[in-house]
Amino acid sequence: YFFCYEGYKCEFAKLLLEGERLLASMSGSYSSNSDSSWATSLAVPIAGGFSGATSWFLTFPMDCVRAGVQGQLIPTTSSTPIQKQGALETFTQLLKNKGLTGLYAGVAPSIARAFLVSGSRFSAYEGAL
Numbered sequence: 001y002f003f004c005y006e007g008y009k010c011e012f013a014k015l016l017l018e019g020e021r022l023l024a025s026m027s028g029s030y031s032s033n034s035d036s037s038w039a040t041s042l043a044v045p046i047a048g049g050f051s052g053a054t055s056w057f058l059t060f061p062m063d064c065v066r067a068g069v070q071g072q073l074i075p076t077t078s079s080t081p082i083q084k085q086g087a088l089e090t091f092t093q094l095l096k097n098k099g100l101t102g103l104y105a106g107v108a109p110s111i112a113r114a115f116l117v118s119g120s121r122f123s124a125y126e127g128a129l
Helices: 002-027 037-070 087-098 100-104 107-128
Strands: none
Touching (some): 037 087, 037 107
């Protein structure tokens, strides 16, 4: 999570500075001693958002399996034993029934939420330092 964030932050800061240099050279007003703090302050929420979105994208299949295990019915009477499925059985059943896309069903709202939350969280953390 933090490894992704630091890498994204460096890359987005470089990308923003290169964009500024390109625009300045096109307009003929490039100054070699321009302030780069704006690029770093803008790169922090973007990098935080992308690191949060990446972590959710990578861990979302495990969350789907967890939800499948937790969503199983609980027997109401003790006379009818129901064998509950474990994580591996739930995983294989999910793959068999819905395919690989079933592991990522509903991922878009989670990634959007993770982008916003992680971007604001990392911005607040960096701003407090």
